[in-house]
Amino acid sequence: MQAKAAVNQKTGNTLNNAFASNFAKSMFLSVTALAVLSFIGTRMFTHVDLNLYGYMVGTIVFLGGFFYRFIAWGERPPTKIILKKGLKLLFRKSTPKTSVEHLATYNFIWNRGIYRWTQHVLIGWGCILSCFVTFPLVFGWMYFTMDDNGYYNIIALGMQVMTVPADGIIANLSYNALNITAVMVIVGVCMALYRRLKNMQARAEQKFLYDFLPLYMLLLVSITGLALTFMNIFLHGAGQPAMSLIHQWSVIITLIYLPFGKLAHIPFRPMSVLARNYREHYAEQDMKECKVCGDQFVSSEQSQDVVDVLGVNDIQFKTKEGHHLAEMCLPCRRKYRIAQFSGFPTHEVKVKEANQNAKG
Amino acid sequence: MKKRLYLELENCIGCRSCLAACTQCGGHEERNRNYVYDVNPLVNRQTMPLMCLHCENPACARSCPAQAIQIHETGAVLSALVEKCIGCQNCTIACPYGIPKFDTEQNLMYKCDLCIDRTKDGIPPMCASVCPSNTLQWLTDEEIENKKKQFNLDNGKWVTSMPYLEGETNVKVNLPGILQGITKLY
Numbered sequence: 001m002q003a004k005a006a007v008n009q010k011t012g013n014t015l016n017n018a019f020a021s022n023f024a025k026s027m028f029l030s031v032t033a034l035a036v037l038s039f040i041g042t043r044m045f046t047h048v049d050l051n052l053y054g055y056m057v058g059t060i061v062f063l064g065g066f067f068y069r070f071i072a073w074g075e076r077p078p079t080k081i082i083l084k085k086g087l088k089l090l091f092r093k094s095t096p097k098t099s100v101e102h103l104a105t106y107n108f109i110w111n112r113g114i115y116r117w118t119q120h121v122l123i124g125w126g127c128i129l130s131c132f133v134t135f136p137l138v139f140g141w142m143y144f145t146m147d148d149n150g151y152y153n154i155i156a157l158g159m160q161v162m163t164v165p166a167d168g169i170i171a172n173l174s175y176n177a178l179n180i181t182a183v184m185v186i187v188g189v190c191m192a193l194y195r196r197l198k199n200m201q202a203r204a205e206q207k208f209l210y211d212f213l214p215l216y217m218l219l220l221v222s223i224t225g226l227a228l229t230f231m232n233i234f235l236h237g238a239g240q241p242a243m244s245l246i247h248q249w250s251v252i253i254t255l256i257y258l259p260f261g262k263l264a265h266i267p268f269r270p271m272s273v274l275a276r277n278y279r280e281h282y283a284e285q286d287m288k289e290c291k292v293c294g295d296q297f298v299s300s301e302q303s304q305d306v307v308d309v310l311g312v313n314d315i316q317f318k319t320k321e322g323h324h325l326a327e328m329c330l331p332c333r334r335k336y337r338i339a340q341f342s343g344f345p346t347h348e349v350k351v352k353e354a355n356q357n358a359k360g
Numbered sequence: 361m362k363k364r365l366y367l368e369l370e371n372c373i374g375c376r377s378c379l380a381a382c383t384q385c386g387g388h389e390e391r392n393r394n395y396v397y398d399v400n401p402l403v404n405r406q407t408m409p410l411m412c413l414h415c416e417n418p419a420c421a422r423s424c425p426a427q428a429i430q431i432h433e434t435g436a437v438l439s440a441l442v443e444k445c446i447g448c449q450n451c452t453i454a455c456p457y458g459i460p461k462f463d464t465e466q467n468l469m470y471k472c473d474l475c476i477d478r479t480k481d482g483i484p485p486m487c488a489s490v491c492p493s494n495t496l497q498w499l500t501d502e503e504i505e506n507k508k509k510q511f512n513l514d515n516g517k518w519v520t521s522m523p524y525l526e527g528e529t530n531v532k533v534n535l536p537g538i539l540q541g542i543t544k545l546y
């Protein structure tokens with residue numbers, strides 16, 4: 001937070017001006033779009049389901065928070081650079097592969113540990129699939145019809161996609177889709193909670209609001225959702241209205257919380273694909289050579305971008321040799337500092353740095 | 361009582377205990393975040409540790425597009441948040457001392473977090489706890505002030521602080537022995 005505040009301070013008024021108008025513009029467009037969609041969807045507001053009124057208010061508050069956070073964030077100098085240059089490079093050949101690995105299969109989390117990967121696949125995909133099922137159903141983009149012969153038709157956007165036996169696997173999967181995803185989320189969240197309570201690595205700097213609240217919220221949403229099914233099937237709908245309200249309330253709170261806490265990584269994360277493209281593309285263009293040893297250690301573009309971003313923050317880092325510290329590769333930059341401490345030019349001794357990684 | 365990490369660089373005997381200790385702090389996933397360098401490797405055995413100095417205006421955090429590097433209320437500049445770091449490596453280019461390390465497999469930056477797991481409760485960081493030569497110490501501002509007086513340098517400068525560093529830092533650095541040409545009693 002401190003970091004953000006200081007950056008905002010530095011860029012001063014221009015940022016605030018842009019912020020106010022961008023925010024107003026995005027908010028206005030979204031609310032208008034929502035209103036138009038609702039108008040059409042509810043056939044000129046003749047079929048408003050007041051049970052879903054809460055979701056509507058929740059969605060609008062969520063949008064407010066979302067734009068507030070995202071516009072402020074997109075205006076930070078380093079973020080702006082990656083967003084702008086990354087979007088231009090969106091259509092690289094490697095984009096589909098990078099996107100799948102970063103956003104769908106989470107290969108990099110696998111490398112952090114199989115437990116962490118399993119946990120995240122269950123939570124992430126549980127949530128994404130739930131949204132894929134819920135939104136089309138709520139907005140009427142998808143529905144089911146039953147033929148006399150015991151077959152079910154799955155209809156998406158008015159087109160008949162599939163006809164399946166009503167007691168077949170696919171039919172059962174679709175009736176139970178939300179129950180399955182709810183169980184996925186519950187298992188994933190329990191794994192995360194267990195890790196947060198037991199694992200010394202995860203426990204080191206966790207906070208209730210940042211690390212536990214989102215987990216409890218996801219748990220509440222999933223459990224109340226499952227409870228609805230349970231009440232329908234086994235209690236013949238007893239207690240359903242009350243549970244439905246609790247479920248609705250938990251979804252709304254989660255939505256409102258989303259742009260501010262840990263869950264904000266969901267909409268932010270696709271930027272990792274932009275960052276990867278940015279690094280790959282400019283590395284092919286031209287590499288920066290270390291001012292001391294000549295090793296190519298980063299693309300010239302990124303090197304210059306970082307120098308510029310630091311400049312915006314009034315950080316210069318000029319050396320007495322006349323270049324910027326960011327123009328030295330990492331080992332040389334470290335040896336250069338030792339040289340400043342000792343007075344002996346360590347960085348000019350042509351010896352590779354000793355191994356700096358201890359085995360824990 | 362707020363304490364700081366304080367370094368007396370030339371005390372270093374090159375045992376690399378601090379590297380090993382660093383792997384053991386909570387949240388470190390058994391990877392160390394500090395360095396030990398030979399000052400003049402072909403000539404003598406003098407070594408010096410290189411630590412994150414926890415800058416008051418940290419270049420690493422300023423250059424991070426994902427706001428993954430947070431500043432703790434104690435002033436410690438933390439390691440990247442695991443769900444936020446997008447792997448751009450800006451921070452490694454920006455840091456004036458070349459501190460942040462990057463794991464390409466995990467697409468994640470990691471750096472010294474001043475053992476926040478310990479220091480937030482006033483426990484000394486791992487590296488300072490194990491250092492056998494008093495190179496790394498965990499001291500109050502008052503104690504650091506006394507050190508400053510004790511090493512009454514000719515030029516009146518606290519030689520490895522400003523303007524000799526790139527900016528104000530939360531960690532304080534000193535090299536009293538070398539500059540005064542005295543033999544030290546530990």
Ligand code: HEM
Binds near residue numbers: 104262
């Ligand atoms: C866009 C795709 C997504 C990416 C790239 C992504 C990435 C990540 C990463 C890298 C972590 C840190 C994991 C670790 O190192 O252990 C994380 C944690 C987490 N993610 Fe995601 N995520 C995505 C989508 C989602 C979705 C849809 C949800 C569902 C709400 C979600 C919920 C969580 C939660 C709750 C945690 C914290 C787990 C804990 O307490 O340790 N993520 N995510």
Ligand code: SF4
Binds near residue numbers: 411437456459
């Ligand atoms: S020394 Fe480098 S890594 Fe440490 S706070 Fe300063 S800029 Fe960041």
Ligand code: SF4
Binds near residue numbers: 423428429446447
């Ligand atoms: S590598 Fe991670 S922590 Fe470093 S600047 Fe990029 S996003 Fe931030």
Ligand code: SF4
Binds near residue numbers: 412487488
């Ligand atoms: S303070 Fe902690 S994290 Fe930083 S170098 Fe020392 S042991 Fe490692």
